[in-house]
Amino acid sequence: MLQSAANGIELKRQLAASERKGHIRATLLILPLLLFILVTFAAPVVLLLTKAVYDPSIADTLPRTAAALKDWDGKDLPDEAAFAALVQDLKKVKEDNTAAFVGKRLNYEIPGVRSKVISSTNKAAAITEAPFKEKLISADKLWGDKLIWTKIKQAAQPVTDYYVLRSLDLERDADGNVTSVAKSQAIYLTVLGRTFYISALVTVITLLLAYPVAMMLAHAPMKLASILLIFVLVPFWTSLLVRTTAWFVLLQDNGPVNDFIQYLNLSDGPWKLIFSRFGTVTAMVHIQLPFTLLPIYAVMKGISPNYVRAARSLGGGPFYSFFRIYLPMTLPGIGAGCLLTFILCLGYYITPALVGGASDQMVSGVIASAMNQENNWGKASALSAILLIATLVLFFVYNRLVGIDKVKLG
Amino acid sequence: MLKPASYATPVEKLLFYAGWLFTALVLAFLIAPILAVMPLSFNAEPYFSYPMPGLSLQWYRDFFTNERWIGSLFLSLKLAVTVTLLATMLGTMAALGLARAKLPFRTVIFGLLLLPMIVPVIIVAVAVFMFYGYLNLIGTFTGLVLAHTALATPFVVITVTSTLTGFDWTLQRAAQGLGATPAFTFQKVILPLIIPGVVTGALFAFVTSFDEVVVALFLASAEQRTLPKQMFSGIREQISPTITAAATFQVVLSICLLVGTELLRRRSERLRGISS
Numbered sequence: 001m002l003q004s005a006a007n008g009i010e011l012k013r014q015l016a017a018s019e020r021k022g023h024i025r026a027t028l029l030i031l032p033l034l035l036f037i038l039v040t041f042a043a044p045v046v047l048l049l050t051k052a053v054y055d056p057s058i059a060d061t062l063p064r065t066a067a068a069l070k071d072w073d074g075k076d077l078p079d080e081a082a083f084a085a086l087v088q089d090l091k092k093v094k095e096d097n098t099a100a101f102v103g104k105r106l107n108y109e110i111p112g113v114r115s116k117v118i119s120s121t122n123k124a125a126a127i128t129e130a131p132f133k134e135k136l137i138s139a140d141k142l143w144g145d146k147l148i149w150t151k152i153k154q155a156a157q158p159v160t161d162y163y164v165l166r167s168l169d170l171e172r173d174a175d176g177n178v179t180s181v182a183k184s185q186a187i188y189l190t191v192l193g194r195t196f197y198i199s200a201l202v203t204v205i206t207l208l209l210a211y212p213v214a215m216m217l218a219h220a221p222m223k224l225a226s227i228l229l230i231f232v233l234v235p236f237w238t239s240l241l242v243r244t245t246a247w248f249v250l251l252q253d254n255g256p257v258n259d260f261i262q263y264l265n266l267s268d269g270p271w272k273l274i275f276s277r278f279g280t281v282t283a284m285v286h287i288q289l290p291f292t293l294l295p296i297y298a299v300m301k302g303i304s305p306n307y308v309r310a311a312r313s314l315g316g317g318p319f320y321s322f323f324r325i326y327l328p329m330t331l332p333g334i335g336a337g338c339l340l341t342f343i344l345c346l347g348y349y350i351t352p353a354l355v356g357g358a359s360d361q362m363v364s365g366v367i368a369s370a371m372n373q374e375n376n377w378g379k380a381s382a383l384s385a386i387l388l389i390a391t392l393v394l395f396f397v398y399n400r401l402v403g404i405d406k407v408k409l410g
Numbered sequence: 411m412l413k414p415a416s417y418a419t420p421v422e423k424l425l426f427y428a429g430w431l432f433t434a435l436v437l438a439f440l441i442a443p444i445l446a447v448m449p450l451s452f453n454a455e456p457y458f459s460y461p462m463p464g465l466s467l468q469w470y471r472d473f474f475t476n477e478r479w480i481g482s483l484f485l486s487l488k489l490a491v492t493v494t495l496l497a498t499m500l501g502t503m504a505a506l507g508l509a510r511a512k513l514p515f516r517t518v519i520f521g522l523l524l525l526p527m528i529v530p531v532i533i534v535a536v537a538v539f540m541f542y543g544y545l546n547l548i549g550t551f552t553g554l555v556l557a558h559t560a561l562a563t564p565f566v567v568i569t570v571t572s573t574l575t576g577f578d579w580t581l582q583r584a585a586q587g588l589g590a591t592p593a594f595t596f597q598k599v600i601l602p603l604i605i606p607g608v609v610t611g612a613l614f615a616f617v618t619s620f621d622e623v624v625v626a627l628f629l630a631s632a633e634q635r636t637l638p639k640q641m642f643s644g645i646r647e648q649i650s651p652t653i654t655a656a657a658t659f660q661v662v663l664s665i666c667l668l669v670g671t672e673l674l675r676r677r678s679e680r681l682r683g684i685s686s
Contacts, residue, residue, distance in 0.1 A: 022510060029507030030519060033500040033563060041526050041560040044541030045533065051540070209436050216433045231437040237664040238444060239621035241638050242657045246443040248645055249450065249458045249654060256446055259459050289440060309415075318422045347530025349624055354645055364532035371536055371628070384533045395528050399521070 049388070052381035056158040057105050061098050062089040066156035069149065074174065078149050083132040086143075090124035108162070108376070109151040111185075116142045150174045163382035168192075188366070192386065195362040198277075198352075199345035202284045203292070203338050209285070210293035210337065211330075218300035229297075236290035244351045247283040248274065251355065280356035284348060291344060292337040295402075299333030336402045343394050346387065363387045444661055451654035458651070469655035479652060482640040486620055489551070489636060493558040493619040498612040500559070501566025506600075508567070509574045520567075527564035534561065535628040542629065549631030557629055558619040565618060566611030573607025573678055606678030610671050617667060621660075 059066050064085035072078045093099050099121040107114040123139040137144040154172060155162070165171055165178060169186040173179050180186065217225045235243060250257050251273040258270040273279050307329070311321035349364035361369075363383055370380040414426040454464035473479045507513070508520055526534065538557045539548065547553030581603075585595040601608075623638035630639060637656065644653045 026507040026510040029503045033504035040556045044537035047541050048537035213433045213436045216429045231441045235440050237668045241623050242660045245657045246447040252458050255458045349532045367532050
């Protein structure tokens with residue numbers, strides 16, 4: 001009795017030890033990939049996100065001015081000390097050759113001040129003694145305007161909401177209150193709205209096309225269905241770029257689709273198919289259709305035809321049986337397919353860039369041009385953060401609905 | 411069910427045939443753009459229109475002899491093979507570790523490892539461009555390998571994990587009980603059973619890198635032209651019909667890979683005793 005109890009404890013201990021050993025072995029197997037992903041992927045993304053709210057460029061380049069403005073109430077022009085500090089900073093900026101950065105950063109705040117700021121760094125070098133205030137203002141009237149000082153004071157905060165606010169077409173006014181930006185500068189809400197609109201449109205169209213097809217295939221004979229599925233899987237496996245290229249070629253003014261339209265005598269001149277909303281949505285629907293279709297098909301395959309038969313034999317009409325019996329059972333597939341397509345659509349870049357016009361660019365395209373053309377990392381980061389949050393929230397829903405473990409490929 | 415059900419009303423019969431007509435049209439819409447581009451790659455004239463005035467292999471000659479294209483093809487192949495090896499190794503190991511159901515934080519780790527597949531690729535490209543800039547990895551082969559491997563591993567983790575569902579772990583215990591070392595057990599018992607999943611994952615990893623364009627646009631130097639990057643600039647800058655030859659080449663390659671995965675999937679189901 002006593003001995004068996006001791007054995008039981010011993011056994012428990014051994015079991016725990018072996019369990020622990022298993023955990024350690026599993027952890028060691030996972031660790032290389034985990035570290036790899038953390039370094040090559042997670043760290044870059046986190047760095048990107050910090051750039052959306054952290055920009056020390058003014059605090060670094062104009063440190064004395066930033067300190068002098070700390071207690072400035074913003075009512076009148078700052079005092080002589082602040083001007084003296086700015087002259088000192090501008091001299092240092094000229095020495096370090098960073099005038100272009102300061103000009104660029106302040107130009108985000110007040111469009112058009114870039115060249116004035118840069119020329120001021122040259123003029124400041126000539127100012128050697130008091131009164132700094134008078135001399136700097138006579139060098140450039142810019143510094144006699146309270147606005148530039150307010151903006152320097154705001155931008156001197158390394159942690160800033162400037163980029164995030166601007167991505168939502170908002171800014172802080174002279175008193176620090178959040179207001180809408182001028183109409184001429186308000187572009188990002190339009191882009192965000194367009195991104196959601198195009199994604200929703202593509203999702204709805206793919207659903208309308210995919211549902212009947214999935215239904216016919218799911219209840220067709222096995223052999224026929226697997227042959228017809230090739231028509232879905234070949235595009236699914238063909239790269240996005242190749243399919244976009246195909247549409248780019250087909251939709252040309254003198255491409256095959258317009259040839260066909262001419263052949264049917266539908267129109268005198270070529271239709272404007274490429275670089276248009278129509279082209280973008282058509283190509284996106286073509287690319288996303290398999291993503292919407294396959295989950296719906298998978299769910300339909302698992303539905304026994306007996307349910308509908310039972311409904312019919314109990315007197316339900318064909319439409320009643322479909323809407324009350326069949327459709328509700330396919331909802332999980334519809335949810336999975338549509339959500340996946342919507343999430344993927346939000347991030348589209350290549351297709352709108354190649355097939356769309358200027359007014360069809362989505363958030364990804366604006367992020368790319370913020371990086372490539374404007375070299376505005378803060379803006380690219382803030383827009384990325386917004387896109388990422390939208391994607392992750394939807395993916396969280398997807399995970400709840402479908403389960404991340406259930407993601408199937410091919 | 412090629413005929414409507416015997417109890418179908420006339421309206422239902424009509425809907426049934428309309429359904430098949432609709433299916434035919436949608437399937438045509440799916441496959442036609444890909445098929446329509448292929449013949450254009452044999453066009454004798456540098457136009458994208460039918461009817462073609464004559465046939466020629468000149469765009470294929472350009473694709474396989476022009477340094478820009480053939481060089482990009484080789485770079486992409488080299489990159490994709492390196493990425494495949496790295497991603498398959500890391501992904502398979504992680505999937506084996508994750509197969510342990512009671513592991514603490516399993517779901518969190520799984521989600522984290524799948525993130526590269528979920529985050530929009532433009533964000534990955536911009537993030538990697540900023541971060542790799544600090545590490546002097548921009549314009550290097552290593553930089554491309556690291557970024558593409560991160561993008562490719564989720565596919566390996568998913569395919570291997572799905573082969574491991576329903577895996578009979580008593581086989582492992584039996585092997586070890588009979589005195590096999592863990593390495594020997596892996597090599598002789600586990601690997602042969604999960605190999606279809608590993609190879610499918612490897613194919614996905616290959617395709618992910620081989621088709622990837624956005625990260626390459628940001629990370630590669632001007633001289634580092636991967637095939638998708640070359641196609642992208644081929645469309646944007648000088649539209650040459652060679653892109654139709656390149657596209658056809660890639661479609662044929664993806665069909666080969668599709669057939670490969672399908673065969674592997676069947677083999678896997680047979681091995682695991684799941685009848686389809």
